Amino acid sequence: MAPTRAQLSSPAEPSTPTATTTTQLVYAGRRALAVTTDAGSWIIPDTAAIWIPAGTVHAHRAYGNLELHLVGVPIAENPLDRQRPTVVAVSHLLRELIVTYTRDLKATPERTRLRRPA
Numbered sequence: 001m002a003p004t005r006a007q008l009s010s011p012a013e014p015s016t017p018t019a020t021t022t023t024q025l026v027y028a029g030r031r032a033l034a035v036t037t038d039a040g041s042w043i044i045p046d047t048a049a050i051w052i053p054a055g056t057v058h059a060h061r062a063y064g065n066l067e068l069h070l071v072g073v074p075i076a077e078n079p080l081d082r083q084r085p086t087v088v089a090v091s092h093l094l095r096e097l098i099v100t101y102t103r104d105l106k107a108t109p110e111r112t113r114l115r116r117p118a
C-alpha cells in the first residue's frame with residue numbers, strides 16, 4: 001500500500017529532493033507549500049494540492065508551520081490520468097476527506113469505506 005500520513009512541517013525544515021515509488025497527492029492543511037520538480041515549481045495554497053506521479057523527483061518547503069497531508073496512491077492506479085505533476089483544486093469536502101484520511105490511520109469502518117475503490 002502506498003504511504004499515507006499527516007506530518008508537521010516548518011519553514012526551517014525544507015525536504016531533500018526524493019523520488020517516491022508511489023504516486024502522491026500532497027496537500028498543505030493550511031498556509032502554503034512550495035513544491036519543486038524537474039517539470040517546474042509551484043506555490044500551493046491551502047485551496048489546492050499537487051499530484052506527484054511515482055518516480056518524480058520532488059522537494060517541498062513550508063511557508064509557515066503547517067500540517068502536510070500525503071495521500072499515497074498505488075503505482076498501478078492513476079485516477080487523474082496524469083503523467084506529470086498537476087495542481088488540483090481542493091474543495092471544502094475534498095479537504096475534509098484528505099485530512100480525515102491522513103490523520104487517522106486506524107482500521108476503522110469509516111476509513112475502510114474511504115479507501116474502498118469506487
